[in-house]
Amino acid sequence: xxxxxxxxxxxxxxxxxxxxxxxxxxxxxxxxxxxxxxxxxxxxxxxxxxxxxxxxxxxxxxxxxxxxxxxxxxxxxxxxxxxxxxxxxxxxxxxxxxxxxxxxxxxxxxxxxxxxxxxxxxxxxxxxxxxxxxxxxxxxxxxxxxxxxxxxxxxxxxxxxxxxxxxxxxxxxxxxxxxxxxxxxxxxxxxxxxxxxxxxxxxxxxxxxxxxxxxxxxxxxxxxxxxxxxxxxxxxxxxxxxxxxxxxxxxxxxxxxxxxxxxxxxxxxxxxxxxxxxxxxxxxxxxxxxxxxxxxxxxxxxxxxxxxxxxxxxxxxxxxxxxxxxxxxxxxxxxxxxxxxxxxxxxxxxxxxxxxxxxxxxxxxxxxxxxxxxxxxxxxxxxxxxxxxxxxxxxxxxxxxxxxxxxxxxxxxxxxxxxxxxxxxxxxxxxxxxxxxxxxxxxxxxxxxxxxxxxxxxxxxxxxxxxxxxxxxxxxxxxxxxxxxxxxxxxxxxxxxxxxxxxxxxxxxxxxxxxxxxxxxxxxxxxxxxxxxxxxxxxxxxxxxxxxxxxxxxxxxxxxxxxxxxxxxxxxxxxxxxxxxx
Amino acid sequence: xxxxxxxxxxxxxxxxxxxxxxxxxxxxxxxxxxxxxxxxxxxxxxxxxxxxxxxxxxxxxxxxxxxxxxxxxxxxxxxxxxxxxxxxxxxxxxxxxxxxxxxxxxxxxxxxxxxxxxxxxxxxxxxxxxxxxxxxxxxxxxxxxxxxxxxxxxxxxxxxxxxxxxxxxxxxxxxxxxxxxxxxxxxxxxxxxxxxxxxxxxxxxxxxxxxxxxxxxxxxxxxxxxxxxxxxxxxxxxxxxxxxxxxxxxxxxxxxxxxxxxxxxxxxxxxxxxxxxxxxxxxxxxxxxxxxxxxxxxxxxxxxxxxxxxxxxxxxxxxxxx
Numbered sequence: 001x002x003x004x005x006x007x008x009x010x011x012x013x014x015x016x017x018x019x020x021x022x023x024x025x026x027x028x029x030x031x032x033x034x035x036x037x038x039x040x041x042x043x044x045x046x047x048x049x050x051x052x053x054x055x056x057x058x059x060x061x062x063x064x065x066x067x068x069x070x071x072x073x074x075x076x077x078x079x080x081x082x083x084x085x086x087x088x089x090x091x092x093x094x095x096x097x098x099x100x101x102x103x104x105x106x107x108x109x110x111x112x113x114x115x116x117x118x119x120x121x122x123x124x125x126x127x128x129x130x131x132x133x134x135x136x137x138x139x140x141x142x143x144x145x146x147x148x149x150x151x152x153x154x155x156x157x158x159x160x161x162x163x164x165x166x167x168x169x170x171x172x173x174x175x176x177x178x179x180x181x182x183x184x185x186x187x188x189x190x191x192x193x194x195x196x197x198x199x200x201x202x203x204x205x206x207x208x209x210x211x212x213x214x215x216x217x218x219x220x221x222x223x224x225x226x227x228x229x230x231x232x233x234x235x236x237x238x239x240x241x242x243x244x245x246x247x248x249x250x251x252x253x254x255x256x257x258x259x260x261x262x263x264x265x266x267x268x269x270x271x272x273x274x275x276x277x278x279x280x281x282x283x284x285x286x287x288x289x290x291x292x293x294x295x296x297x298x299x300x301x302x303x304x305x306x307x308x309x310x311x312x313x314x315x316x317x318x319x320x321x322x323x324x325x326x327x328x329x330x331x332x333x334x335x336x337x338x339x340x341x342x343x344x345x346x347x348x349x350x351x352x353x354x355x356x357x358x359x360x361x362x363x364x365x366x367x368x369x370x371x372x373x374x375x376x377x378x379x380x381x382x383x384x385x386x387x388x389x390x391x392x393x394x395x396x397x398x399x400x401x402x403x404x405x406x407x408x409x410x411x412x413x414x415x416x417x418x419x420x421x422x423x424x425x426x427x428x429x430x431x432x433x434x435x436x437x438x439x440x441x442x443x444x445x446x447x448x449x450x451x452x453x454x455x456x457x458x459x460x461x462x463x464x465x466x467x468x469x470x471x472x473x474x475x476x477x478x479x480x481x482x483x484x485x486x487x488x489x490x491x492x493x494x495x496x497x498x499x500x501x502x503x504x505x506x507x508x509x510x511x512x513x514x515x516x517x518x519x520x521x522x523x524x525x526x527x528x529x530x531x532x533x534x535x536x537x538x539x540x541x542x543x544x545x546x547x548x549x550x551x552x553x554x555x556x557x558x559x560x561x562x563x564x565x566x567x568x569x570x571x572x573x574x575x576x577x578x579x580x581x582x
Numbered sequence: 583x584x585x586x587x588x589x590x591x592x593x594x595x596x597x598x599x600x601x602x603x604x605x606x607x608x609x610x611x612x613x614x615x616x617x618x619x620x621x622x623x624x625x626x627x628x629x630x631x632x633x634x635x636x637x638x639x640x641x642x643x644x645x646x647x648x649x650x651x652x653x654x655x656x657x658x659x660x661x662x663x664x665x666x667x668x669x670x671x672x673x674x675x676x677x678x679x680x681x682x683x684x685x686x687x688x689x690x691x692x693x694x695x696x697x698x699x700x701x702x703x704x705x706x707x708x709x710x711x712x713x714x715x716x717x718x719x720x721x722x723x724x725x726x727x728x729x730x731x732x733x734x735x736x737x738x739x740x741x742x743x744x745x746x747x748x749x750x751x752x753x754x755x756x757x758x759x760x761x762x763x764x765x766x767x768x769x770x771x772x773x774x775x776x777x778x779x780x781x782x783x784x785x786x787x788x789x790x791x792x793x794x795x796x797x798x799x800x801x802x803x804x805x806x807x808x809x810x811x812x813x814x815x816x817x818x819x820x821x822x823x824x825x826x827x828x829x830x831x832x833x834x835x836x837x838x839x840x841x842x843x844x845x846x847x848x849x850x851x852x853x854x855x856x857x858x859x860x861x862x863x864x865x866x867x868x869x870x871x872x873x874x875x876x877x878x879x880x881x882x883x884x885x886x887x888x889x890x891x892x893x894x895x896x897x898x899x900x901x902x903x904x
Contacts, residue, residue, distance in 0.1 A: 131856050138849045145839045145886075184837045288835070297832070348713060371714040371830050382832045486832045494834060498821045505817045509810055 124202035133196045140192065144183030147175060156181060185292075197285050204278045211271065220261040221527070224520045230527030232538055238551045239524035241517050247547050248515065251540075260519035270512035270531060276504030280497050287493030293318030295488040296379070303389035303480035307332035307356075310379060313485055324487070326377025329363070330356045336386065336479040338441055346440060349386050351481040378487050385482025388417040388438055391459075392475040395421065400475050405438065415439065423449060423468070434467050441477045513537055522551070585644040589637055593658075593695055596633035599626045600688045607685075624672055630687070631665040638662060650721040651712055653887055657694035659722070661687045663729035667808075683733060716826035723819035724844070728879055730812025731851065735879070737805035738872035741798055745866055802865055806858065809872060813851050820844050843882035850875045 123129070148155070156172040165171045179186025221227050228235075241262050245255045253264040296314040311327035334352040341347045348369050355364040355376055366374045374381040387407065392400045405417040422433035432449040446454045448467045455465050457474045464473040515528040526545065530537035603623040637658065641649035649655045668683035823841070824834040835841065854871045857863040 127856060127859060131853055134849050134853050134856075138846045138853075141842050141846050141849075144837070145842050149837075291833075346709075370711050371716075373829065373832070380832065382830070384831065484832050488833070491828065491834070495825070498825065502818050502821055505814050509814060 121202045121206055124199050125206045126199075127203070130196065130199045130203065133192060133199060136192050137189070137196060140183065140189050143180060144189070147180050147183065149181060149183060151181060153181075193285070197282065200278050200282055200285075204275060204282075220256075220258055220263050221516045221518065222261055224518050224525040227516045227518045227525045227527040230516065231529040232541065233525065233527035234541070234545060236524045236526065236545065236548060236550075238522050239548045240551055241519040241524055243548050244517050244524060244526065244545075247544055251544060253513075253515065262515075262517040264515045264517075265513065267510050267512045269507055270510045273504050273508035273510075277501065277508065280500035280504055283497035283500060284494055287490040287495075287497055289490070290320070290493060291488050291490030294320035294322075294490065295486065296321055296323070297484070297486045299384070299482065299484040301385070301387060301480050301482045302331075302333045304333055304336045304478050310485060314379070314487070320489075324378055326379060328358050329377065331381070331483075332356060333481055334365075336481045338386065338479070340440070340442060344442070349383060349481070351383055351483070353381065380486050380488075382484045382486070383481065384484045387415065387480050387482065388441065388477060389480040390478045391419055391436060391438070391444065392478065393421060393436075394473045394475055396471050402478075403436070408437070421472070423470070434470070434472065436474075438477060441479050444474050444477065446472065511537070515541070524548070585640055588640050592633045592637040592640065593691075596630040596637070597688075597691050597695060599630045599633070600691060603627055603630075604685055604688050627665060627668055627672075627687075631662070631669060634658065634662045634665060634691075648718045648722075650717060650725070653884075654694055656721065656725055657690050659725050660729055661690040661694070663726055664690065664733070667729060667733055686732060686736070711830055714826065714830065716822060716829070720819055720822045720826055723815050723822060727812050727814075727816030727819050728883055730808050730815060731847070731875060731879055732812075734805045734809035734812055735872045735876035737801055737808065738869035739876065741801045741805065741869045742866065742873060744794065744798060744801070745869075798865065802869070805869070805872060809851060809854065813848075813855070816844070816848055816851070820848060840882065840886045843878070843886055847875060847878045847882050850878055 148159070153172070153176060156175050160166060160170060160172040160175055162171045162173070175181055178188055183189055227233060241257065241260060245257050245262055245264070248264045249255050253266045254268075255262065255264040295317045297317060298313040298315050300308055300313045302308055307330050309327075310329045310331060311323060314323075314327065316323075332354045334354055336349070336351050338346055339348045339350070350367050350369045352367045353365065353374060354362050355374075357363050364374070364376050368374045368381060368383045370383050373383070387410075388405045390405055391403045393403060394400050401421070403419040403421060405419045407415060408418045409416040416437060416439055418435060418437045420433040420435050422431050424432060434449065435447040435451065437445045437447070441459065443456050443458050445456050446465060446467060448454050454467050457463060457465055459474050459477040462473065462475075464471045466472075511530050513528065513530040515526065517524060517526045526541075528537065528541055603626040606623040606626075638649050641655065650659055664683050664687040668687065820841075823844075827836065828834040850871060854868050854875065857868045857871060
């Protein structure tokens with residue numbers, strides 16, 4: 001039974017889509033269309049199969065030993081008549097007809113809405129448009145790194161003055177009007193991103209999903225010419241299509257045989273991965289949107305021994321930010337300490353934190369460090385910075401005095417703090433005192449009233465030092481911890497998107513190969529194509545074809561199958577489709 | 583002390599060996615082909631690979647952390663990866679990539695050991711933010727991705743050069759009216775030649791030069807495959823960097839210059855793949871996009887470090903001449 005029909009769902013697409021589908025011309029003109037029952041039921045169950053179920057497609061990478069064992073259990077499926085067409089397509093066909101049948105005014109509006117949405121979908125799923133959007137996004141990002149972000153308007157007046165504009169026209173007016181000073185949250189950038197997201201969704205819906213349906217249909221080619229038209233083709237003068245089928249099965253292909261026609265494929269997963277990649281990207285974009293609109297963040301510098309309430313520190317970031325119960329937790333910094341290398345540089349800083357709930361009970365205690373944050377109740381506390389808050393000194397037995405330290409120079413992890421212990425009356429002009437400088441919590445450098453260097457003391461050594469007749473003892477250097485707090489509801493979504501993207505990009509390296517064969521009298525015409533590994537595909541097929549036994553009619557009584565290697569015949573060149581002499 | 587002398591020895595051996603190999607390639611290109619020398623240049627690349635491996639292992643043992651913490655070390659790692667990429671097709675007996683990977687290894691090593699970066703040669707300590715397991719995964723994946731994408735984009739540049747050389751030749755040879763077809767005899771090994779540049783000296787009048795078309799197709803195919811692998815590694819690198827940033831700094835994407843440029847590179851190669859969807863996009867159009875990618879990778883890897891700002895400032899340096 002033959003049914004000449006273009007596959008449903010592609011009839012009234014725009015010409016650009018048909019052109020897009022050109023790489024596989026056969027299916028537009030295909031005359032055979034079959035679906036085994038198991039594929040049909042599988043398709044009914046799930047609409048967007050990301051990974052095919054193991055029942056219907058078993059084309060995983062197997063070792064040759066496994067393949068030989070499985071050979072006995074698998075069978076080549078033979079069909080004598082066409083299986084029924086899927087009801088899904090008849091549903092789709094009738095679904096489209098239904099709005100046309102109803103004649104009321106409501107359905108006319110519905111029809112025009114449907115037409116408009118279809119037009120919009122077609123417009124959005126245009127591939128050159130998507131490529132253009134990606135270019136625009138890349139260009140905007142590049143501009144965003146060149147122009148300094150987040151500065152005051154005066155800075156831009158200076159950098160891009162109107163009297164000597166860059167490129168002849170680019171002044172600060174452009175920068176501020178287009179929002180380039182906060183490029184990555186500016187309307188231009190976000191609008192382009194949203195457009196790309198819409199294109200992704202449209203493209204997945206209109207192009208990729210039907211491709212999946214098409215890829216899972218296996219279509220026979222019914223003539224030798226059609227088979228020869230493939231990317232790679234070869235003719236074996238004396239071969240049998242059943243032998244070829246057995247050999248292909250042995251090397252991991254799914255083989256379907258009907259009469260003189262054969263169709264085999266391998267690596268169907270390779271056709272699904274574009275959908276997977278695009279869906280993962282959409283997931284990431286959704287998660288990022290959620291993060292941008294629904295998170296809280298804030299940072300605080302807390303001296304050792306003090307505490308703060310989480311809710312006071314966090315500020316919302318967007319309209320979806322809702323505070324939770326846990327925001328009333330109080331955080332107490334028990335201790336802040338730093339580790340040092342032998343060379344004296346900072347190796348790590350640690351903060352010992354206790355979380356207390358509203359009743360004052362400690363609910364959690366953890367020492368955090370830079371790559372090791374604290375997670376509780378939906379918010380996370382990160383250790384990002386540190387500073388020195390005060391020095392505790394004892395002067396002549398009096399004290400201890402807490403001298404606050406001020407930053408003199410801060411350059412990443414290299415900081416310099418200083419303080420002064422005034423001598424004499426504070427209100428007098430030219431107050432003199434003993435200066436103390438510290439680079440970290442390890443050691444304090446002391447200078448006398450003239451500014452001359454006196455000595456170095458470690459805070460916990462309890463060694464006094466004589467300066468200008470006074471006995472100074474450094475009791476302790478109190479550090480303060482720079483903490484950053486965040487809640488981010490979008491993180492699980494984004495992480496899922498990341499994982500999906502990594503996985504699908506890995507899988508997309510696998511190639512999807514298809515082989516057709518047609519028994520033309522005694523000769524066997526073979527054609528094939530592969531979407532990734534074209535170079536190696538040819539070599540693989542040649543090696544497989546080498547194993548196809550040559551049918552030699554030695555005597556009329558027995559058709560002996562001589563297992564001759566067809567080396568000379570099967571050394572096909574890439575573009576030479578002709579039959580080779582034996 | 584012994585470690586640093588060992589490092590010195592190893593790096594100088596590998597540098598000299600690779601430069602010898604390049605010299606042999608150049609002699610083959612410009613003068614004549616000596617088959618024995620060709621084999622020795624391949625062996626030289628293998629020697630250099632072992633030397634760099636030794637260097638990396640030495641640095642690892644000496645400093646206690648994976649040798650990827652500053653720009654110098656990542657350059658050495660890059661040349662190591664490039665030498666691996668050079669060796670893999672050689673072991674599979676397909677020598678298409680060697681004229682690209684061997685000089686790339688040479689140049690990256692040369693730059694790394696040059697006088698411009700001497701203040702980074704000592705193995706340093708890791709700042710607190712870099713003390714994490716993610717360092718290994720993120721940086722190594724990124725450098726792997728850069729290496730493969732560099733190879734792929736250089737292959738595309740080669741493709742463009744070959745395609746346009748035929749145009750130049752046609753303009754040159756327009757004066758000749760005779761339309762003799764070239765002799766095929768004696769040149770069936772052209773496509774097996776590992777020296778792409780030499781092949782163009784045989785370029786002919788016609789645009790339908792079968793071997794040239796085949797060479798372009800093979801360059802295109804190899805470029806596609808290796809850019810595919812590089813894209814995969816770049817994706818994994820960017821995503822693992824984002825997860826690490828979330829652990830360390832609290833947010834997975836900060837629009838840091840280096841992050842942004844890595845994303846721009848990723849976008850350009852995504853455009854490359856999408857252009858190849860249509861059959862007429864394959865070949866020249868996609869090669870142009872991939873060549874743009876070459877410059878973007880260098881901006882991302884090297885140019886951003888020159889600026890020295892942002893969260894990735896560990897890789898930053900100043901070019902001092904010694």
